[in-house]
Amino acid sequence: EPVSGGRANVVIQPEPPSLMVGLVQNGPTQMVAGNIYEGLLRYDNDLNPMPQLAKEWEVSEDGLTYTFKLHENVKWHDGEPFTSADVVFSADQFLRETHARLRTSLEHVESITAPDDYTVVFKLKQPFGPFLGIFEVGTMPMIPKHIYEGTDYKTNEANNTPIGTGPFKFEEWVKGSHILLTKNEDYYEEGKPYLDEIYWHVIPDAASRAVAYETGVVDILPGGSIENFDVPRITEMDNTCVTDAGWEYFGPLSWMWLNNREGPTADKRFRQAVMYAMDREFAKSALWNDLGKVSTGPVSSSTRFYTDDVNTYEYNPDKAKELLEEMGYDGETVRLLPLPYGETWQRWAEAVKQNLGEVGINVEIVSTDVAGWNQKLAEWDYDMAFTYLYQYGDPALGVARTYISSNIAKGSQWNNVEGYENEKVDELFAKAAVAVTAEERQEIYTELQKILTDDVPVAWLLELGFPTIYRCNVKDLVTTAIGVNDGFKDAYIEK
Amino acid sequence: MMSNPVLSIRKLRIALPEGADREFAVDDVSYDLNKGEILCIVGESGSGKSMSANAMMGLLPDLVRPVGGEIMFDGIDLLTLSEHQLMDLRGRRIAMIFQEPMSALNPLMRIEDQIAEVFEAHSLLSPKERSARALELLKEVGIPDPEKAMRAYPFQLSGGQRQRVMIAMALALEPEILIADEPTTALDVTTQAQILELIRVLQKKHGMAVMFITHDFGVVAEIADRVAVMQYGRIVEAGTADEVLDNPSHDYTKKLIAAIPTLATDQAVAGIDKAPVLEVEVLCKTYVTGGGFFNRNPRVVKAVQHVSFTLAEGETLGIVGESGSGKSSVGRCLVRLMEPDEGMVRLGGHDMAKLKGEALREARKSIQMIFQDPYASLNPRSKIGRIIAEGPMAHGVSKGEAYANAERLLELVGLDASAIDRYPHEFSGGQRQRIGIARALALEPRVIIADEAVSALDVSIQAQVLDLLAELKERLNLALIFITHDLRVAAQICDRIAVMQKGEVVELGPAYDIFNNPKSAYTRSLIEAIPGREKDLAAVTVG
């Protein structure tokens, strides 16, 4: 039985640049802002939509009209009422300008209208299968129109004191130290939230974060806040629970970009050899603490329309050597960019370098920091590069972008960075997005997964598992497909 | 001889640490110090003078230990006293002053405090009284403006004033014994004369026994009641001042006294009729230091003011004067180690003061320098051969030729040609100075400037080098500019002498006239300040 009161001490890493999730969508911002802002929907762990600001919704037969009914007693943190005008403003004006990922999805939308204060209608140009999947808080947060309309969004003073509709209000942010959120007493769901306040502790060093949990300074370690090596030790502590739920919507999938344009990596056989040469099971157990799964292909197993009926690449150095022999690889050195986000990735790059070295591929690790990494990827200045991307629950949202040739453009690391071009694949992705029934889509995506696993445009590694660690007396912490990012409105501390 | 010893040293032996140049700094030394007398300990550098004095105070350096004998003072053997007992003695019953007035005072403390400390060390007087006594003492040692001097820091006083402060400190508790370790060596003649006078007066007044260490026989003649001569850690001769100076019995003493340059000069003036090689006209040099961006009152020193003279072939011109009078500055301007501000230096048809670059390099060949410090003037990392051959090689002489020439020069200055392959540290001071001379000769110059070329040498060696210079000058028909603060040396070697004061030449004339018939008051005061002048040391040297 939920009880009110108490404080949650949570780790946040790195320190978010801003809490205004409409402008900034990086991980830590989403994690904190999920308490302040809300979307129209949430998704359960099987990615089924659940009400949030929208209490109910309807999709027309032709899949072209989506109608949302809003809660009527919702107030912004500054006391102003939340209405459909805010929704229209957020989706049609604010986010279209600031939110790159949503902008792409909104291209399918013909109009957004508000017939009355509590109803919003989205009209699509053509059916778009994943449309109901874009309403979570990170993708389409609701922004207060009365504060932002007619202003320069990016320099608006209010960005420093974010105003949302969520269960917690922004209270204080001591840069470099902590962020404090306090309970929204006027929250529209009766009795919620239960917690009085949430402290987000900024602790830049991974080892210190583990110590912080051990010494009782923090009680919740969101996924990825401590190094994988520390996970077993921490989870063995008393009164410690762990869950890897709450990442289904993101389905983080790691792979190595392989530059399809030039060098040995332009050869399909070389790319296949890379797949065979890597001991991904070893990486999973040594580096990821046996969490997650060896990936079979471009679609994560938690994402819709996944199939395991594809070409698989078991660890097989001999096969890799054969393939290299066949293509006549001359030992040309390939540059490998590790992901500049922590030790695990560094180790992983070293392990891969060693794996590849053993089948005769010369790898030089090129070290960069975050900026250099982004730059090099965006400029296609690499041979192989680690990365991991989210899938957003649907191949049309999180998978297609990586493989369709229309997405080849310098300047972004979220598109077809590897430079893979395959007309057939382009065609199939286009068809799958607008197919109306799920069966139809499954069929197309299965075929796509087969083609891609044969071509190996990128070298898939693991479906990552990010365990959330918390004291067992914190209940209902992870209840949706985006886990901690969805805010702590259900969480309570058992007495 | 009064035999009322306040202190008697018997068979004192002081051991040096391993690896030193000899085993004992002081070896089997015995002497007495009588009440109310001044005992001079003389001897060359390193003979053990300081060590025996330091032993009395218990102030020997680390690792240097007394290993035998006794120092009896008031019925107790000082060598057996504990550090604590010695502390009680120091300053109160035996006081000491040192050679270097520059470094013997704590740079961070006011004079007043440093004097008051003596009382404090022995828990005497109240702070108020201490400062009153300090003032009295400063008055007694004759410091000008003692009130101001009390508040001053050591760096604000001149060398002589500092030495007076040291004496005041030593006198503070009216000690029975005052040890003075070369207290005047670092001072110029006039100041030296004043300090010697002061010590003598105070000694009479307070009835102290003074042990005065020096290497200068002039000083001995000036001040000593009794003398002890040291060599290699032993006392070779002791007696009253008159006995030792007038009638030395030990060879070493004789040699030392013989080496003292005489004040007598020849009347004949050489070289006057010969053609001038060097003409200097209205040379001026002013130093401005500490000025610039961050300091609004720079120190301005007019080191050379309107100096003019000529130097004839084969002539020796002496430049004398007190420390700081600008002697070196003149020398350095002549060879352009320093830029003169104004004036002309004509040498073999060129104006040295205006030349630049290659031309200057070329012109310098005919004017070379012998430096003061035989240790500092040879690069410790070069072999002798190279040191001498470098110059000619820089002017295009082949290596073989230059080295052959170097060997010849070494022999010329009385060294073995094999010296060519050795390093400077393998030579004694006198030998090094010979090397320096060989180097100067290597370029076959017409003029040589010797800036205090013998001041750093002990008297006996000094004499050798002076003889060598005189001989070479004759043989090579060189013109020599001889810069010195020692009038005795100047008297011995110079044909003509220029006397400098505050950058100006106050008198220039034949050496004989300068000494016997000085025109300027300054020259007269200089001559009067020469220690041991009354006691005609020259008489001894006749033989």
Next chain:
Amino acid sequence: MLRFILMRLGKAVIILIAILILNFFLIHAAPGDPAAVMAGEAGAADEKFIADLREQFGLDKPLLTQLGIYLGGVLQLDLGFSYRQQMPVADLIFDRLPATLILTLTAFVIALTLGTIAGVLASARVGKWSDTFISTLALLFYATPLYWAALMAVLVFSVYLNWLPGFGYETVGADHEGFARLLDIAKHLILPATTLGLFFMAVYMRMTRASMLEVSQLDFVKTARAKGLKPGIIQRRHIFRNAMLPVVTLAGLQAGQLVGGAVLTETVFAWPGIGRLMFEALAQRDYNVLLGVFFVSAAMVLLFNLITDILYRFVDPRIRVG
């Protein structure tokens, strides 16, 4: 004196501007820019997104124009705006500066006092076992990598013994007030300040020891002994004061450097200071913040040098009066 200070300030301004210009070009030479970083973290971004950011930050202008704009701001004491944190750089830095100053000054004071005390003790017992012990310890401190010592300290005192907090500046959310808060900060300070201080303690110890020994050979010490002064007084009044002169110089140089040099300590101990701010700003190419930190820490160096010089004038009459 005033004139001296004014002159020095003038010189400092020139140096600071030179440092800004150098660093400006330096960090713009680095691959990537803040827009790319922010785009990279945004989870998805396209060219428009990046172009918008660049325009917003003024990065689309020619480099020299950007420099001009920046310097213009600095001359009006405006350090610019953080691209990433969306607040004025000055606010950001001055929020963090106290933490750094507390940390480094504490470390500095610990290092200087303990270091000189140890140095004096060692020099007084030269050659004895206690000297060997102190000197060896100092060498060990000197040779231990700072971050390693920090890691070990956290492990032992914070994790195993649980005596002291292992990271952070104060207990977040404890809402201590007044003295309780000071106490809390002090507790957090102990580990980072000591580990940061270790190295410098070693430096001062060795320097003090050497300097004491050197000064004790000088003539005036012999004079002092000849006066019959007690060894204690000679040590204190004559040797120590003179021996401290070079130590003061070194300390002045280092005190300033400490401000910018605490990156490692601040990282390991999660200390919210400007060292960490700098490191993060560097990774994010938050140019203005980085420049700002360099500006402030260089200003600190100059300030400390000035303080040392003034102090030096105070201690050494030769400079004061002459």
Next chain:
Amino acid sequence: MKDFWKRYSRNRGAVIGLVILAIVVVVAILAPLVFPQSPWRMVQRPFLPPLFMDQYPLGTDALGRDVMAGLAYGAQVSLLVGLVSTVAALLIGIPIGALAGYFGGWADDALMRFTEFFQTVPSFALAIVLVAIFQPSIYSIIAAIAIVSWPPVARLVRGEVLSLRSREYVEAAILSGQKSGTIIMRQVLPNTISPIIVLASLMVATAILLESSLSFLGLGDPNMMSWGYMIGAARTVIRQAWWLSFFPGVAILLTVLALNLIGEGLNDALNPRLARKGK
């Protein structure tokens, strides 16, 4: 030379230091012979504790790599970085110091302002920025270390040259017609060697520490197994595998210690005047 050695060996610490350094050098040289396989090779299960298997007496790291091989190869990197960056710093610092000290005047002023400028920027911060900007690699690390560590060299050399410049033997050389370049090279610099050698030995130590600090912050060359890298990598697993940071930590400590002891010994041996003090 014999004399020098005698004075040097009188300092017991200095001899110990030399022995340690010699061991490190030998290890570095022999590394490829004793461990023909790359130190990056994953040879056993991860986190094998020390003394658990005879073949891997120091255990294995997070990827099952031999810690002992890592230490041996790390010695190569540390010494390389230490030596090369010190030489580079000397190559910058000596000419600047020598020119400033010898020519004085405005050249001195300009060069010293330039040096001061580098001393005003906090050096570790500057090193971090330099490495990050030029992207971590052995070259950028060495360059960065050299760039932040030359100013003391320049100051030292300038001070020495300034005092040597007015020595009589230098003046004698000027008078004998030698050119400035020759004088600096032949008369002046050889006499600054002793203090430079002493300083250099300490700089090697500092450079090793600096490299390890940079590595620790993730700014090491990812293709070079260095001690700092090993500690940095071990930091996250320090709780379950103490030996991963302990051994390289001790290795750095000992090497730096050795260099310091050597520096002190050299100082005593090269400056006999100072040697009398102390013991």
